[in-house]
Amino acid sequence: MFHLIKKKIFNYLDTKNIFPAQIIEEKFLFIPIIIDQSNEDLLVFSNNPVYKNWKKENNPNHLIEYILPTEDLEDLNLIKENYLELENYNFDDIIKKYFLENSIIALFFKDENQIKILSKINIKGNKVIKSNSFKSIDLDNYQNLEGMINDLKIIYEDFWKENNLINTSIKLPLLIQVNNNDFTITSEFEKSLNKIDLISNYSIRKFNKDFIFYEVIFNGTPKNFINIMKNQNFNFDIDKKTWKLK
Numbered sequence: 001m002f003h004l005i006k007k008k009i010f011n012y013l014d015t016k017n018i019f020p021a022q023i024i025e026e027k028f029l030f031i032p033i034i035i036d037q038s039n040e041d042l043l044v045f046s047n048n049p050v051y052k053n054w055k056k057e058n059n060p061n062h063l064i065e066y067i068l069p070t071e072d073l074e075d076l077n078l079i080k081e082n083y084l085e086l087e088n089y090n091f092d093d094i095i096k097k098y099f100l101e102n103s104i105i106a107l108f109f110k111d112e113n114q115i116k117i118l119s120k121i122n123i124k125g126n127k128v129i130k131s132n133s134f135k136s137i138d139l140d141n142y143q144n145l146e147g148m149i150n151d152l153k154i155i156y157e158d159f160w161k162e163n164n165l166i167n168t169s170i171k172l173p174l175l176i177q178v179n180n181n182d183f184t185i186t187s188e189f190e191k192s193l194n195k196i197d198l199i200s201n202y203s204i205r206k207f208n209k210d211f212i213f214y215e216v217i218f219n220g221t222p223k224n225f226i227n228i229m230k231n232q233n234f235n236f237d238i239d240k241k242t243w244k245l246k
Contacts, residue, residue: 024164028156029095029103030054030066033079033086034139037111044079045071049139050108054149062157067098087118095122104156110139117152123163124227130159167219174216174225175205176236178245186212189245192232198224213242 032050034043045051055066069075075094082089086107095103105120115137119130132155138144178186193202193216202216218225226236237244 024160025063025065026102026160027065027067027100029069029098029100030106031069031091031094031103032106032108034108034110035083035086037109042080042083044076045069049145050106050149053142053145057146057150059153062153064153064156064160067100069094069098072097091120101125106152115139115148119156121156121159123160128159130155170219170221171200172218172220172222172225174218174222175242176214176216176245177242178212178214180207180210180212185245189214189234192229192234196228196232198228 032048032054034048034050035041036043043049043051051068054068072094075097078093079086091103091105101124103122107118107120109116109118114133114135117132117134119132121128121130132152134148134151136144137148178189180186190202193199193214198219200217200219202214205213205215207213216225222238226238229236235246237246
């Protein structure tokens with residue numbers, strides 16, 4: 001019942017051109033690297049104040065849970081080997097060790113006057129680069145450091161929420177064929193459709209003794225729908241116009 005009320009609220013907000021965000025908690029691998037441009041030094045793990053202090057203060061209202069890399073000598077050497085190309089280096093050899101779909105590689109370029117941060121954000125294969133600058137920051141001053149860390153976390157939280165906006169103006173119609181011989185499957189499938197915020201509506205288009213054909217109106221892309229349903233343990237054959245639940 002709650003999910004049906006929430007969808008009615010979303011439809012109302014759509015008429016006002018207001019797009020809410022899904023409340024999705026997610027884990028991100030976070031690798032902060034400080035490049036001290038004044039002396040060409042590279043700070044990665046234990047000698048990196050951002051790495052050491054990033055998880056000291058955690059806001060319980062934030063949706064992102066940060067996973068910091070372990071102090072791996074092989075990873076350290078790999079980063080040092082690519083010192084001159086860090087802005088273009090993909091870090092895949094390090095990221096894959098943690099089996100996480102989301103990551104943030106934050107490159108802190110430090111000089112005497114400011115710190116420029118290049119954040120390479122990867123959300124399930126979608127890659128975005130964000131640039132931010134902080135002036136008059138002393139990384140040896142805990143208050144300065146804490147303030148910068150808190151501001152960065154807010155920037156990442158806002159980006160994550162923006163990524164999960166429910167754009168109800170996007171209405172993707174999907175026709176899905178489901179086996180009609182197993183009531184448990186159809187029941188679980190409908191429960192999942194009711195729970196997913198990005199599904200604005202669904203109905204049974206037709207049925208016969210073998211199959212039920214659902215028309216689903218989804219507020220997003222086909223890839224997004226497939227990923228969401230995969231998390232619900234549903235997979236599809238999408239070779240034809242009518243998708244088949246496997």
